[in-house]
Amino acid sequence: MEKEIVTNNPESGMQNWLSFGVVIASFVVQMMSLSFGAELFWMTDWNTFLWGVILGSVLLTALLCISGYVGLKMRIPTAIQYGNIFGQVGARMMNMFLLPAGIIWVAWMSDIAATSVRDIFPAVPAWVVVVAIVALSVFSTIRGVKGMEQSGYIQAPVVLILVLVTVVTVCIRGFSKGTLELQMNSVNTLSLLDSAVFVVLTWISVIQLFSDFTCNVRTTKDMTIGTFVGYGFLNAVMMLAGGVFAMVCGPEYSMVRGFAAGGIPQILVLVIVLLCSWTFNDRSFYSFGLAASVVVGDKLKPWMAPVIGGVVAAAIAIGGIMNSLYSILNVLGCLYAPLLGIYICKYYVLGGLKECTSDFSQMIKFDWVPFVPWAVGMVLGLTLTANQSVVSFFARFVIYFVLCKIRSAVRK
Numbered sequence: 001m002e003k004e005i006v007t008n009n010p011e012s013g014m015q016n017w018l019s020f021g022v023v024i025a026s027f028v029v030q031m032m033s034l035s036f037g038a039e040l041f042w043m044t045d046w047n048t049f050l051w052g053v054i055l056g057s058v059l060l061t062a063l064l065c066i067s068g069y070v071g072l073k074m075r076i077p078t079a080i081q082y083g084n085i086f087g088q089v090g091a092r093m094m095n096m097f098l099l100p101a102g103i104i105w106v107a108w109m110s111d112i113a114a115t116s117v118r119d120i121f122p123a124v125p126a127w128v129v130v131v132a133i134v135a136l137s138v139f140s141t142i143r144g145v146k147g148m149e150q151s152g153y154i155q156a157p158v159v160l161i162l163v164l165v166t167v168v169t170v171c172i173r174g175f176s177k178g179t180l181e182l183q184m185n186s187v188n189t190l191s192l193l194d195s196a197v198f199v200v201l202t203w204i205s206v207i208q209l210f211s212d213f214t215c216n217v218r219t220t221k222d223m224t225i226g227t228f229v230g231y232g233f234l235n236a237v238m239m240l241a242g243g244v245f246a247m248v249c250g251p252e253y254s255m256v257r258g259f260a261a262g263g264i265p266q267i268l269v270l271v272i273v274l275l276c277s278w279t280f281n282d283r284s285f286y287s288f289g290l291a292a293s294v295v296v297g298d299k300l301k302p303w304m305a306p307v308i309g310g311v312v313a314a315a316i317a318i319g320g321i322m323n324s325l326y327s328i329l330n331v332l333g334c335l336y337a338p339l340l341g342i343y344i345c346k347y348y349v350l351g352g353l354k355e356c357t358s359d360f361s362q363m364i365k366f367d368w369v370p371f372v373p374w375a376v377g378m379v380l381g382l383t384l385t386a387n388q389s390v391v392s393f394f395a396r397f398v399i400y401f402v403l404c405k406i407r408s409a410v411r412k
Contacts, residue, residue, distance in 0.1 A: 015149075017222040021230030022152040024213055026279035027206060028235040029156045031112050031255055031272070034163070036202045037242020038253040043198075044190045046243075052192050053239045056199025061232030063200065063207045065224055067340065070347045071211025072223050074358045078211045078287075079294040083363035084356035085346050085370050091363075094339075095291040101205040102288030103309050106281045107316035110134055112255075113277040114317065119256035120266045130317045133274070137281030138310040141289065142303050148282055155275040160234070162272060166262025167241045170248050173261075199239065201389055208340050209287045285309055294360075341377065341397035342370050350404055369407060373399035
Protein backbone atom coordinates (compact mmCIF):
# COMPACT_ATOMS: atom_id res chain seq x y z
CA MET A 1 0.00 0.00 0.00
CA GLU A 2 1.32 3.42 -0.93
CA LYS A 3 2.60 5.49 1.93
CA GLU A 4 0.91 8.83 2.47
CA ILE A 5 3.64 11.28 1.66
CA VAL A 6 2.25 14.30 3.41
CA THR A 7 -0.59 15.44 5.60
CA ASN A 8 -3.11 18.19 4.96
CA ASN A 9 -0.71 20.77 6.33
CA PRO A 10 -1.03 23.68 3.86
CA GLU A 11 2.56 24.70 4.55
CA SER A 12 3.79 21.41 3.10
CA GLY A 13 3.08 22.70 -0.41
CA MET A 14 1.58 19.36 -1.46
CA GLN A 15 -1.61 19.30 -3.51
CA ASN A 16 -4.69 17.10 -3.29
CA TRP A 17 -6.50 15.98 -6.44
CA LEU A 18 -8.69 19.08 -6.62
CA SER A 19 -5.96 21.70 -6.35
CA PHE A 20 -3.76 19.69 -8.73
CA GLY A 21 -6.65 19.20 -11.15
CA VAL A 22 -7.37 22.92 -11.19
CA VAL A 23 -3.75 23.74 -12.05
CA ILE A 24 -3.58 21.34 -14.98
CA ALA A 25 -7.16 22.05 -16.13
CA SER A 26 -5.95 25.48 -17.19
CA PHE A 27 -3.86 23.73 -19.86
CA VAL A 28 -6.90 22.30 -21.66
CA VAL A 29 -9.79 24.64 -20.79
CA GLN A 30 -8.34 26.89 -23.42
CA MET A 31 -8.96 28.64 -26.72
CA MET A 32 -6.24 26.42 -28.15
CA SER A 33 -8.23 23.27 -27.31
CA LEU A 34 -11.19 24.70 -29.21
CA SER A 35 -8.87 25.44 -32.15
CA PHE A 36 -7.44 21.91 -32.07
CA GLY A 37 -10.96 20.48 -32.00
CA ALA A 38 -12.04 22.63 -34.94
CA GLU A 39 -8.88 21.70 -36.87
CA LEU A 40 -9.45 17.98 -36.32
CA PHE A 41 -13.15 18.26 -37.16
CA TRP A 42 -12.39 19.47 -40.68
CA MET A 43 -9.93 16.64 -41.27
CA THR A 44 -12.36 13.81 -40.59
CA ASP A 45 -16.04 12.84 -40.49
CA TRP A 46 -18.23 13.34 -37.42
CA ASN A 47 -18.15 9.76 -36.06
CA THR A 48 -14.38 9.48 -36.48
CA PHE A 49 -13.98 12.90 -34.88
CA LEU A 50 -16.10 11.93 -31.87
CA TRP A 51 -14.43 8.59 -31.18
CA GLY A 52 -11.00 9.90 -32.10
CA VAL A 53 -11.29 12.61 -29.44
CA ILE A 54 -12.52 10.11 -26.84
CA LEU A 55 -9.85 7.49 -27.63
CA GLY A 56 -7.14 10.13 -27.85
CA SER A 57 -8.13 11.63 -24.50
CA VAL A 58 -8.03 8.20 -22.84
CA LEU A 59 -4.56 7.53 -24.26
CA LEU A 60 -3.51 11.03 -23.25
CA THR A 61 -4.62 10.46 -19.65
CA ALA A 62 -2.76 7.15 -19.47
CA LEU A 63 0.48 8.64 -20.82
CA LEU A 64 0.21 11.62 -18.48
CA CYS A 65 -0.16 9.33 -15.46
CA ILE A 66 2.76 7.15 -16.56
CA SER A 67 4.99 10.17 -17.03
CA GLY A 68 3.74 12.03 -13.98
CA TYR A 69 4.17 9.12 -11.57
CA VAL A 70 7.95 9.44 -11.88
CA GLY A 71 7.80 13.02 -10.65
CA LEU A 72 5.46 12.11 -7.81
CA LYS A 73 7.65 9.20 -6.71
CA MET A 74 10.99 11.00 -6.95
CA ARG A 75 9.79 14.51 -6.03
CA ILE A 76 11.84 16.20 -8.76
CA PRO A 77 10.80 17.91 -12.02
CA THR A 78 11.48 16.51 -15.48
CA ALA A 79 14.51 18.72 -16.12
CA ILE A 80 16.37 17.09 -13.22
CA GLN A 81 15.10 13.58 -14.00
CA TYR A 82 16.98 13.70 -17.28
CA GLY A 83 20.19 13.54 -15.23
CA ASN A 84 19.43 9.90 -14.38
CA ILE A 85 19.18 9.11 -18.10
CA PHE A 86 21.73 11.35 -19.83
CA GLY A 87 23.95 12.31 -16.90
CA GLN A 88 24.49 15.84 -15.59
CA VAL A 89 26.12 17.16 -18.76
CA GLY A 90 23.70 15.25 -20.97
CA ALA A 91 20.72 16.60 -19.01
CA ARG A 92 21.89 20.15 -19.61
CA MET A 93 22.26 19.40 -23.33
CA MET A 94 18.82 17.79 -23.53
CA ASN A 95 17.10 20.61 -21.66
CA MET A 96 18.75 23.04 -24.05
CA PHE A 97 17.19 21.14 -26.97
CA LEU A 98 13.78 21.19 -25.31
CA LEU A 99 13.69 24.83 -24.22
CA PRO A 100 12.08 26.00 -27.50
CA ALA A 101 8.91 23.96 -26.83
CA GLY A 102 7.81 26.16 -23.93
CA ILE A 103 8.40 29.28 -25.99
CA ILE A 104 6.46 27.84 -28.94
CA TRP A 105 3.42 27.09 -26.78
CA VAL A 106 3.43 30.63 -25.38
CA ALA A 107 3.78 32.07 -28.88
CA TRP A 108 0.97 29.86 -30.11
CA MET A 109 -1.44 30.89 -27.38
CA SER A 110 -0.53 34.56 -27.70
CA ASP A 111 -1.12 34.42 -31.45
CA ILE A 112 -4.58 32.88 -30.94
CA ALA A 113 -5.38 35.53 -28.35
CA ALA A 114 -4.27 38.35 -30.65
CA THR A 115 -6.43 37.03 -33.50
CA SER A 116 -9.44 36.76 -31.19
CA VAL A 117 -9.02 40.26 -29.77
CA ARG A 118 -8.74 41.70 -33.30
CA ASP A 119 -12.01 39.98 -34.21
CA ILE A 120 -13.60 42.10 -31.47
CA PHE A 121 -11.50 45.26 -31.83
CA PRO A 122 -10.08 45.32 -35.40
CA ALA A 123 -8.26 48.59 -34.80
CA VAL A 124 -5.98 47.08 -32.16
CA PRO A 125 -2.62 45.98 -33.68
CA ALA A 126 -1.85 42.29 -33.18
CA TRP A 127 1.62 42.97 -31.82
CA VAL A 128 0.19 45.14 -29.02
CA VAL A 129 -2.04 42.29 -27.85
CA VAL A 130 0.80 39.77 -28.03
CA VAL A 131 3.21 41.95 -26.04
CA ALA A 132 0.58 42.76 -23.39
CA ILE A 133 -0.42 39.13 -22.85
CA VAL A 134 3.15 37.85 -22.73
CA ALA A 135 4.13 40.58 -20.27
CA LEU A 136 1.21 39.68 -17.97
CA SER A 137 2.15 35.99 -18.12
CA VAL A 138 5.79 36.72 -17.31
CA PHE A 139 4.75 38.73 -14.26
CA SER A 140 2.44 35.92 -13.10
CA THR A 141 5.17 33.29 -13.49
CA ILE A 142 7.57 35.25 -11.35
CA ARG A 143 4.96 35.17 -8.56
CA GLY A 144 5.32 31.39 -8.22
CA VAL A 145 3.35 28.12 -8.14
CA LYS A 146 0.67 29.27 -5.71
CA GLY A 147 -0.32 31.97 -8.15
CA MET A 148 -0.98 29.34 -10.84
CA GLU A 149 -3.39 27.52 -8.54
CA GLN A 150 -5.22 30.72 -7.64
CA SER A 151 -5.55 31.79 -11.26
CA GLY A 152 -6.81 28.31 -12.17
CA TYR A 153 -9.68 28.55 -9.69
CA ILE A 154 -10.84 31.65 -11.56
CA GLN A 155 -10.09 30.77 -15.18
CA ALA A 156 -11.14 27.12 -15.53
CA PRO A 157 -14.73 27.37 -14.15
CA VAL A 158 -15.49 30.66 -15.92
CA VAL A 159 -14.27 29.53 -19.33
CA LEU A 160 -15.78 26.04 -19.07
CA ILE A 161 -19.21 27.38 -18.13
CA LEU A 162 -19.24 29.88 -21.00
CA VAL A 163 -18.11 27.20 -23.47
CA LEU A 164 -20.83 24.77 -22.35
CA VAL A 165 -23.49 27.48 -22.48
CA THR A 166 -22.40 28.28 -26.04
CA VAL A 167 -22.43 24.64 -27.16
CA VAL A 168 -25.88 23.94 -25.69
CA THR A 169 -27.32 27.13 -27.16
CA VAL A 170 -26.00 26.67 -30.70
CA CYS A 171 -27.01 22.99 -30.73
CA ILE A 172 -30.56 23.75 -29.65
CA ARG A 173 -30.87 26.58 -32.16
CA GLY A 174 -28.96 24.86 -34.95
CA PHE A 175 -30.50 21.41 -34.90
CA SER A 176 -34.01 22.79 -34.46
CA LYS A 177 -33.51 24.88 -37.62
CA GLY A 178 -31.47 22.23 -39.45
CA THR A 179 -28.49 24.55 -39.95
CA LEU A 180 -25.91 22.40 -38.16
CA GLU A 181 -26.68 19.12 -39.91
CA LEU A 182 -25.42 20.47 -43.22
CA GLN A 183 -22.04 21.30 -41.70
CA MET A 184 -21.29 17.71 -40.66
CA ASN A 185 -20.26 16.55 -44.13
CA SER A 186 -16.59 17.42 -43.70
CA VAL A 187 -13.72 15.94 -45.72
CA ASN A 188 -12.50 12.65 -44.26
CA THR A 189 -8.70 12.67 -44.47
CA LEU A 190 -7.77 11.08 -41.12
CA SER A 191 -8.56 7.60 -39.80
CA LEU A 192 -9.69 6.88 -36.24
CA LEU A 193 -6.14 6.02 -35.19
CA ASP A 194 -4.73 9.12 -36.86
CA SER A 195 -7.35 11.25 -35.12
CA ALA A 196 -6.49 9.77 -31.73
CA VAL A 197 -2.78 10.32 -32.40
CA PHE A 198 -3.54 13.94 -33.34
CA VAL A 199 -5.20 14.44 -29.94
CA VAL A 200 -2.18 13.00 -28.13
CA LEU A 201 0.28 14.99 -30.25
CA THR A 202 -1.40 18.26 -29.34
CA TRP A 203 -0.14 17.77 -25.79
CA ILE A 204 2.99 15.67 -26.35
CA SER A 205 5.27 18.25 -24.75
CA VAL A 206 3.02 18.41 -21.68
CA ILE A 207 3.20 14.61 -21.34
CA GLN A 208 6.98 14.76 -21.27
CA LEU A 209 7.02 17.64 -18.78
CA PHE A 210 4.13 16.47 -16.59
CA SER A 211 6.43 15.67 -13.65
CA ASP A 212 6.98 19.41 -13.29
CA PHE A 213 3.46 19.51 -11.85
CA THR A 214 3.08 16.07 -10.23
CA CYS A 215 6.19 16.37 -8.07
CA ASN A 216 4.10 18.44 -5.63
CA VAL A 217 1.04 16.14 -5.58
CA ARG A 218 0.22 14.27 -2.40
CA THR A 219 -0.44 10.67 -3.52
CA THR A 220 -0.84 8.50 -6.61
CA LYS A 221 -4.60 8.54 -6.11
CA ASP A 222 -4.65 12.34 -6.10
CA MET A 223 -2.57 12.43 -9.25
CA THR A 224 -4.73 9.89 -11.10
CA ILE A 225 -8.07 11.49 -10.24
CA GLY A 226 -6.76 14.99 -10.88
CA THR A 227 -5.32 13.97 -14.25
CA PHE A 228 -8.46 12.16 -15.39
CA VAL A 229 -10.81 14.99 -14.44
CA GLY A 230 -8.58 17.99 -14.94
CA TYR A 231 -6.94 16.90 -18.18
CA GLY A 232 -8.38 13.85 -19.94
CA PHE A 233 -12.09 14.51 -19.44
CA LEU A 234 -11.92 18.27 -19.89
CA ASN A 235 -9.71 17.88 -22.96
CA ALA A 236 -12.39 15.74 -24.59
CA VAL A 237 -15.10 18.24 -23.64
CA MET A 238 -13.16 21.20 -25.05
CA MET A 239 -12.13 19.50 -28.31
CA LEU A 240 -15.69 18.29 -28.94
CA ALA A 241 -16.86 21.83 -28.25
CA GLY A 242 -14.33 22.97 -30.83
CA GLY A 243 -16.04 20.65 -33.32
CA VAL A 244 -19.37 22.34 -32.61
CA PHE A 245 -17.73 25.73 -33.07
CA ALA A 246 -16.41 24.48 -36.42
CA MET A 247 -19.93 23.49 -37.50
CA VAL A 248 -21.13 26.99 -36.65
CA CYS A 249 -18.27 28.86 -38.30
CA GLY A 250 -17.52 26.60 -41.26
CA PRO A 251 -13.94 26.08 -42.51
CA GLU A 252 -13.07 29.69 -41.59
CA TYR A 253 -12.94 29.00 -37.85
CA SER A 254 -13.31 31.93 -35.45
CA MET A 255 -13.67 31.52 -31.71
CA VAL A 256 -15.37 34.91 -31.47
CA ARG A 257 -18.00 33.94 -34.05
CA GLY A 258 -18.57 30.67 -32.23
CA PHE A 259 -19.24 32.38 -28.92
CA ALA A 260 -21.38 35.01 -30.65
CA ALA A 261 -23.59 32.22 -32.03
CA GLY A 262 -24.19 31.15 -28.44
CA GLY A 263 -25.21 34.63 -27.38
CA ILE A 264 -22.05 35.36 -25.37
CA PRO A 265 -21.34 39.13 -25.28
CA GLN A 266 -18.07 40.27 -26.80
CA ILE A 267 -16.85 41.68 -23.51
CA LEU A 268 -17.08 38.19 -21.98
CA VAL A 269 -15.24 36.75 -24.97
CA LEU A 270 -12.48 39.25 -24.30
CA VAL A 271 -12.36 38.07 -20.67
CA ILE A 272 -12.04 34.46 -21.88
CA VAL A 273 -9.17 35.43 -24.17
CA LEU A 274 -7.26 37.17 -21.40
CA LEU A 275 -7.87 34.47 -18.78
CA CYS A 276 -6.88 31.62 -21.10
CA SER A 277 -3.75 33.31 -22.36
CA TRP A 278 -2.65 34.29 -18.88
CA THR A 279 -3.06 30.86 -17.24
CA PHE A 280 -1.68 28.78 -20.10
CA ASN A 281 1.37 30.94 -20.66
CA ASP A 282 2.44 31.17 -17.04
CA ARG A 283 2.38 27.36 -16.77
CA SER A 284 4.47 27.08 -19.92
CA PHE A 285 6.95 29.63 -18.58
CA TYR A 286 7.10 27.65 -15.33
CA SER A 287 8.40 24.52 -17.09
CA PHE A 288 10.63 26.65 -19.29
CA GLY A 289 12.19 28.18 -16.18
CA LEU A 290 12.84 24.77 -14.59
CA ALA A 291 14.64 23.57 -17.72
CA ALA A 292 16.59 26.80 -18.02
CA SER A 293 17.74 26.55 -14.39
CA VAL A 294 19.30 23.14 -15.11
CA VAL A 295 21.01 24.43 -18.25
CA VAL A 296 22.41 27.60 -16.72
CA GLY A 297 22.61 26.67 -13.04
CA ASP A 298 22.63 29.01 -10.04
CA LYS A 299 23.69 31.96 -12.16
CA LEU A 300 20.14 32.27 -13.51
CA LYS A 301 17.94 34.55 -11.39
CA PRO A 302 14.28 33.43 -11.01
CA TRP A 303 13.00 36.32 -13.14
CA MET A 304 15.48 35.92 -16.00
CA ALA A 305 14.09 32.79 -17.71
CA PRO A 306 10.48 34.01 -18.11
CA VAL A 307 11.62 37.47 -19.23
CA ILE A 308 13.99 36.11 -21.90
CA GLY A 309 11.46 33.47 -22.96
CA GLY A 310 8.76 36.12 -23.15
CA VAL A 311 10.75 38.28 -25.53
CA VAL A 312 11.44 35.35 -27.87
CA ALA A 313 7.84 34.05 -27.68
CA ALA A 314 6.43 37.47 -28.52
CA ALA A 315 8.70 37.73 -31.56
CA ILE A 316 7.63 34.28 -32.82
CA ALA A 317 3.93 35.01 -32.29
CA ILE A 318 4.13 38.28 -34.19
CA GLY A 319 5.83 36.34 -37.00
CA GLY A 320 2.68 34.21 -37.59
CA ILE A 321 3.25 30.79 -36.03
CA MET A 322 -0.33 29.56 -36.55
CA ASN A 323 0.26 29.24 -40.29
CA SER A 324 2.34 26.13 -39.58
CA LEU A 325 0.09 24.42 -37.00
CA TYR A 326 0.25 20.81 -38.14
CA SER A 327 3.92 20.96 -39.18
CA ILE A 328 4.95 22.27 -35.76
CA LEU A 329 2.96 19.51 -34.03
CA ASN A 330 4.81 16.91 -36.06
CA VAL A 331 8.21 18.42 -35.27
CA LEU A 332 7.41 18.59 -31.55
CA GLY A 333 6.14 15.03 -31.71
CA CYS A 334 9.37 13.85 -33.34
CA LEU A 335 11.33 15.64 -30.61
CA TYR A 336 9.32 14.56 -27.58
CA ALA A 337 7.75 11.21 -28.47
CA PRO A 338 11.11 9.43 -28.90
CA LEU A 339 12.42 11.02 -25.72
CA LEU A 340 9.29 9.80 -23.95
CA GLY A 341 10.11 6.26 -25.15
CA ILE A 342 13.56 6.45 -23.55
CA TYR A 343 12.08 8.01 -20.42
CA ILE A 344 9.48 5.26 -19.92
CA CYS A 345 12.01 2.51 -20.67
CA LYS A 346 14.48 3.90 -18.12
CA TYR A 347 12.08 4.39 -15.23
CA TYR A 348 9.63 1.52 -15.75
CA VAL A 349 11.41 -1.29 -17.62
CA LEU A 350 15.01 -0.86 -16.48
CA GLY A 351 14.23 -0.20 -12.82
CA GLY A 352 14.98 3.51 -12.73
CA LEU A 353 12.29 4.24 -10.16
CA LYS A 354 14.06 1.99 -7.64
CA GLU A 355 17.69 2.64 -8.49
CA CYS A 356 17.92 6.30 -9.55
CA THR A 357 18.68 9.22 -7.26
CA SER A 358 16.79 12.48 -6.79
CA ASP A 359 20.01 14.41 -6.07
CA PHE A 360 21.29 15.99 -9.29
CA SER A 361 24.82 16.37 -7.88
CA GLN A 362 25.01 12.60 -7.29
CA MET A 363 24.03 11.65 -10.85
CA ILE A 364 26.64 10.44 -13.34
CA LYS A 365 28.40 13.07 -15.43
CA PHE A 366 27.47 11.80 -18.89
CA ASP A 367 25.90 8.77 -20.58
CA TRP A 368 26.17 8.44 -24.37
CA VAL A 369 23.77 5.48 -24.71
CA PRO A 370 20.43 7.36 -24.70
CA PHE A 371 21.67 9.82 -27.32
CA VAL A 372 21.86 7.01 -29.90
CA PRO A 373 18.14 6.06 -29.86
CA TRP A 374 17.20 9.73 -29.43
CA ALA A 375 19.04 10.63 -32.67
CA VAL A 376 17.69 7.58 -34.54
CA GLY A 377 14.14 8.35 -33.46
CA MET A 378 14.52 11.96 -34.51
CA VAL A 379 15.66 10.96 -38.00
CA LEU A 380 12.81 8.47 -38.36
CA GLY A 381 10.28 11.00 -37.19
CA LEU A 382 11.44 13.66 -39.61
CA THR A 383 11.77 11.38 -42.66
CA LEU A 384 8.70 9.14 -42.39
CA THR A 385 5.49 10.34 -44.01
CA ALA A 386 2.99 8.66 -41.66
CA ASN A 387 2.75 7.98 -37.91
CA GLN A 388 6.13 9.61 -37.34
CA SER A 389 5.75 10.10 -33.59
CA VAL A 390 4.45 6.58 -32.93
CA VAL A 391 7.24 4.94 -34.92
CA SER A 392 9.97 7.09 -33.36
CA PHE A 393 8.58 6.42 -29.87
CA PHE A 394 8.81 2.63 -30.20
CA ALA A 395 12.11 2.79 -32.10
CA ARG A 396 13.81 4.69 -29.30
CA PHE A 397 12.24 2.50 -26.64
CA VAL A 398 13.56 -0.69 -28.25
CA ILE A 399 17.00 0.69 -29.20
CA TYR A 400 17.59 2.13 -25.74
CA PHE A 401 16.52 -1.13 -24.06
CA VAL A 402 18.80 -3.23 -26.29
CA LEU A 403 21.83 -0.95 -25.86
CA CYS A 404 21.42 -0.88 -22.07
CA LYS A 405 21.20 -4.68 -21.95
CA ILE A 406 24.27 -5.05 -24.16
CA ARG A 407 26.24 -2.66 -21.97
CA SER A 408 25.21 -4.54 -18.83
CA ALA A 409 26.26 -7.86 -20.39
CA VAL A 410 29.65 -6.44 -21.44
CA ARG A 411 30.34 -5.02 -17.98
CA LYS A 412 29.67 -8.41 -16.40
